[in-house]
Amino acid sequence: MSLPPARTQTRLAVRVKIQAVEFAGMVARPGAPPPGRLPQVAFAGRSNVGKSSLINRLLGRTRSPIAHVSVTPGRTQQIHFYLVRAVGSRGGDFDFYLVDLPGYGFAHVPLEVRQRWRPLIERYLSGTPELRGVVQLIDARQGPTTEDRRMMQYLAGQGLPTLFALTKVDKLKASDRQKMLAGIVEALDVDEEQIVPFSARTGEGRDVLLGCLEDLLRQGGE
Ligand SMILES: Nc1nc2c(ncn2[C@@H]2O[C@H](COP(=O)(O)OP(=O)(O)OP(=O)(O)O)[C@@H](O)[C@H]2O)c(=O)[nH]1
Ligand SMILES: [Mg+2]
Known part of the structure; x- marks a missing residue:
């Protein structure tokens, strides 16, 4: 096996650029609408997996983080929306x-909070x-x-295209x-092209993941 796959090598020459990012709002109640009707891509993972760090790195916000990197796992209990303007x-x-x-998957969060998670997501x-x-x-x-x-399994059941960031x-x-x-x-057990090794510390995988997001977001769009 060789990672990254050949397709991703060619991507590196043609980078996606992030022009602007702003916090657009949050949803705390199941069924409440997103702040607008733009195409969107969601990031999921167990608590402490490095989600906020990945988002900050992806958006070029390592020095002025936009997603909060928590000291206590499982602190974020709302869905956060960031409006991103990119050049393809x-x-x-x-x-x-x-x-x-x-x-x-957070062990130290009260049961009541954990039970609210499922319907919201x-x-x-x-x-x-x-x-x-x-x-x-x-x-x-x-x-x-x-x-x-x-x-x-849930995502596959919903028929949602899924990428995996390691x-x-x-x-x-x-x-x-x-x-x-x-x-x-x-x-x-998925297509290797769906898997992107990532490091928020070194930036490895950033351009590849941005390229994959561009593909996802433009599908069925313009
Ligand atoms: N070495 C290394 N550490 C990382 C990386 N990404 C995150 N971390 C560390 O892992 C811990 C958790 O990172 P977060 O980005 O807050 O993780 P999270 O998934 O957003 O956590 P919650 O919001 O609490 O669910 C922090 O101490 C980060 O510094 C990475 O790529 N490399
Ligand atoms: Mg976080």
């Missing part, structure tokens, strides 16, 4: 919402026609957990990396 790899602007879903994922796809984050050191698999790859020892990533590709 083939030119032309495209605007979208990057949607930050609350993390799942599921109503959003099943009831948003502008949602073009989901990026599910998986910890590269761990591979998919039981809860990750549950989420994957987070914190900088933490893999160089000697283990190839084997670890190959193991995750096998465990996920």
Whole structure:
């Protein structure tokens, strides 16, 4: 197995540029509408997987973070929407919402809070026609957990296109990396092109993931 796949190599020459990002609003109640009707892509993952860090890196906001990096896992309990204006790899602007879903799998959050999570997320994922796809984050050191698999099944059941970002790859020892990533590709059992190794620390995977998002967002769009 070789990662990244050949298709992603060609992407690196034609980067997506992020022009502007602003917080657009949040949803805290199941079924409440998103702040607008733009095409959108949602980010899901267990708590502490590195979602806020990935979003900040992806949006070029490492120095002035827009997504809060928490000290206490599971703090974010609303769906956050960021309005992003990007310039595509083939030119032309495209605007979208990057949607930050609350993390799942947190052990230290009260049961009552955890029970609110499911209807909030599921109503959003099943009831948003502008949602073009989901990026599910998986910890590269761990591979998919039981809860990750549950989420994957839910997304597949909804017919939502899904990409997988393997987070914190900088933490893999160089000697283990190839084997670890190959193991995750096998465990996920999806097309290799759907999987992007990512590091918020080094920026690895940023351009590839942005290219994949552009493809998702432009599908069925213009
Ligand atoms: N080395 C390394 N550490 C990372 C990376 N991404 C995140 N972290 C660290 O992992 C911890 C959790 O990161 P967050 O981005 O807050 O994770 P989250 O998934 O948003 O967490 P919650 O919002 O609490 O669910 C922080 O201590 C980060 O600094 C990465 O790519 N490399
Ligand atoms: Mg977070």
